[in-house]
Amino acid sequence: xxxxxxxxxxxxxxxxxxxxxxxxxxxxxxxxxxxxxxxxxxxxxxxxxxxxxxxxxxxxxxxxxxxxxxxxxxxxxxxxxxxxxxxxxxxxxxxxxxxxxxxxxxxxxxxxxxx
Numbered sequence: 348x349x350x351x352x353x354x355x356x357x358x359x360x361x362x363x364x365x366x367x368x369x370x371x372x373x374x375x376x377x378x379x380x381x382x383x384x385x386x387x388x389x390x391x392x393x394x395x396x397x398x399x400x401x402x403x404x405x406x407x408x409x410x411x412x413x414x415x416x417x418x419x420x421x422x423x424x425x426x427x428x429x430x431x432x433x434x435x436x437x438x439x440x441x442x443x444x445x446x447x448x449x450x451x452x453x454x455x456x457x458x459x460x461x462x
Contacts, residue, residue, distance in 0.1 A: 353389060357396075359431060361387040364398055364439075367426045371419045377402075377412045385444045389437055396437035399444035409443055416441040 365384040372379035386399045400416065402409040416423075420439045428436040 353391065356393065356433070357387045357389055360389065360396060360398075360427065360437070363427055363430055364423055367423055371422045371426070372415065375415050377408065377415050381408070382412055382416070383447075385447070393433060393435045393437055396439055398439055398441050400441055401444045401447045413441055413443055 361384050364387065368379040368382060368384070372382070381403045383401045383403075384398060385401050387396055388399075389396045398416075400412070402412045404412075417440075420441070423439055424436050427433075427439075
């Protein structure tokens with residue numbers, strides 16, 4: 348599969364998962380508005396996809412959100428199957444993306460430096 352097509356599939360899956368977040372996570376203890384889908388990486392055969400998420404909150408909330416997302420992975424896959432025409436519907440694995448938190452820490456350190 349060409350790299351360009353794989354990037355388009357990743358982008359499409361990111362959009363579909365982000366839009367489905369409010370439907371799937373409705374009624375959970377974790378508010379879907381606190382979760383951001385930062386990226387999706389599909390394998391070359393489109394059988395597996397890793398969804399990177401960022402959660403606004405403390406470590407306990409991050410682990411709870413990750414657990415809830417893994418629990419609802421099949422519902423996300425069903426929505427992908429319904430809305431996206433692919434030969435295979437990828438199995439989703441959710442992973443915390445700590446890059447935004449680390450970026451905030453670096454900016455906080457830079458703000459503390461004397462000018």
